Amino acid sequence: MSEAPKLFKVTIDNITIDVEPGTTILNAARRIGGEVTPPAMCYYSKLEGSGGKCRTCLVEVAAGSTADPRPMPKLVASCRTTVMDGMVVKNITSDKVLDARNGVVEFLLINHPLDCPICDQAGECHLQDLSYEHGKEGTRFEFKRRTFEKEDIGPYIQLHMTRCILCYRCTYVADQLTDHRVHGILDRGDHAEISTYISKAIDNDFSGNMIDVCPVGALTDKTFRFKNRVWFTKPVNAHRDCPTCCGKVTLWQRGDEVLRVTARKDEWGEVMSYPRPDGSGNQTGWICNTCRFDKKNTSDWVIEGLSNINRHSVISQGKYPGLVTPKETITEVMGGRDPKLLMDIHDVSGVNDPEVDLSKVAGAATSKTFEKKEQ
Numbered sequence: 123m124s125e126a127p128k129l130f131k132v133t134i135d136n137i138t139i140d141v142e143p144g145t146t147i148l149n150a151a152r153r154i155g156g157e158v159t160p161p162a163m164c165y166y167s168k169l170e171g172s173g174g175k176c177r178t179c180l181v182e183v184a185a186g187s188t189a190d191p192r193p194m195p196k197l198v199a200s201c202r203t204t205v206m207d208g209m210v211v212k213n214i215t216s217d218k219v220l221d222a223r224n225g226v227v228e229f230l231l232i233n234h235p236l237d238c239p240i241c242d243q244a245g246e247c248h249l250q251d252l253s254y255e256h257g258k259e260g261t262r263f264e265f266k267r268r269t270f271e272k273e274d275i276g277p278y279i280q281l282h283m284t285r286c287i288l289c290y291r292c293t294y295v296a297d298q299l300t301d302h303r304v305h306g307i308l309d310r311g312d313h314a315e316i317s318t319y320i321s322k323a324i325d326n327d328f329s330g331n332m333i334d335v336c337p338v339g340a341l342t343d344k345t346f347r348f349k350n351r352v353w354f355t356k357p358v359n360a361h362r363d364c365p366t367c368c369g370k371v372t373l374w375q376r377g378d379e380v381l382r383v384t385a386r387k388d389e390w391g392e393v394m395s396y397p398r399p400d401g402s403g404n405q406t407g408w409i410c411n412t413c414r415f416d417k418k419n420t421s422d423w424v425i426e427g428l429s430n431i432n433r434h435s436v437i438s439q440g441k442y443p444g445l446v447t448p449k450e451t452i453t454e455v456m457g458g459r460d461p462k463l464l465m466d467i468h469d470v471s472g473v474n475d476p477e478v479d480l481s482k483v484a485g486a487a488t489s490k491t492f493e494k495k496e497q
């Protein structure tokens with residue numbers, strides 16, 4: 123019998139877990155979940171080679187390993203650094219990390235327009251979340267933001283390069299999901315931009331997935347643009363028997379109208395994975411353009427029910443599927459007393475004599491009412 127591989131112990135923000143060798147710090151933190159998990163703007167677990175571009179996932183390694191417990195001299199990108207046995211990592215418990223993250227957000231916003239009120243990504247934009255958590259109210263940048271003309275890259279996708287943070291995710295989608303990539307990062311440094319070569323159209327059955335992986339509003343769905351704010355729409359899980367893709371989607375409805383179709387996302391904002399029908403592991407639930415752009419009637423779909431949206435998201439307002447009402451504990455806290463009677467005045471004061479039945483007193487009660495007849 124082959125031996126189970128030795129697991130590595132890693133401590134992140136004082137929480138220790140065991141993970142397989144080769145796990146990155148980011149993925150180890152995702153196992154713990156919650157605030158311990160660093161934000162990730164360019165890493166996407168379903169896209170091979172992604173990560174290492176945006177630096178939002180920087181963490182402090184306070185001890186490298188049990189064998190060599192020296193701290194790492196600089197903050198490291200958690201999406202690209204694998205854990206060692208006995209490693210100690212600090213994320214939200216490190217002032218250095220929080221300071222660096224504020225700086226990274228400031229850099230990301232140097233050229234990013236502050237057009238959230240009119241941006242279709244508002245409400246589900248990872249940069250918007252980051253700037254709420256780590257952004258400064260002002261900018262120290264004194265030059266003009268770089269701007270670009272909007273570009274139609276194909277019949278369904280509009281590129282608003284001004285909003286792009288050059289995370290490279292969409293190029294990985296094109297490389298790994300489509301049979302030929304016709305767009306990429308052109309030029310370098312401050313001139314770098316995402317574009318198709320000589321405005322060639324992106325035309326491929328799976329090209330719409332670029333919209334789902336774009337962490338900001340740079341790539342938007344032309345069939346949904348300016349139709350609605352996402353928080354006014356109702357996300358519903360649905361499926362259809364699709365010959366091209368898994369056919370599992372989220373329909374974004376307003377009333378009975380389907381305004382948008384997207385792949386289903388997990389808690390990290392990534393497209394979900396499903397077990398393959400033949401039982402050979404998992405497949406990522408990328409969806410095809412027919413499901414995304416052409417099936418906009420509820421009759422095209424088998425509706426499963428409301429999608430599980432993170433209850434902290436603005437989209438979940440007023441719709442919390444599966445929300446469990448917390449156990450009512452106030453009666454226990456009050457020693458079994460009816461919660462409506464939060465305090466019994468007789469417990470703390472002898473002024474209102476419980477022997478006096480106020481309903482039987484003629485007129486208003488006065489201090490005389492409570493005078494003790496006999497001491």
Ligand code: SF4
Pocket residue numbers: 285286287288289290291292293316332335336337338340341
């Ligand atoms: S268009 Fe979006 S997905 Fe593509 S590099 Fe820019 S930010 Fe990333």
Ligand code: FES
Pocket residue numbers: 161162163164165173174175176177178179180199200201202
């Ligand atoms: S998520 Fe790690 S560098 Fe971008």
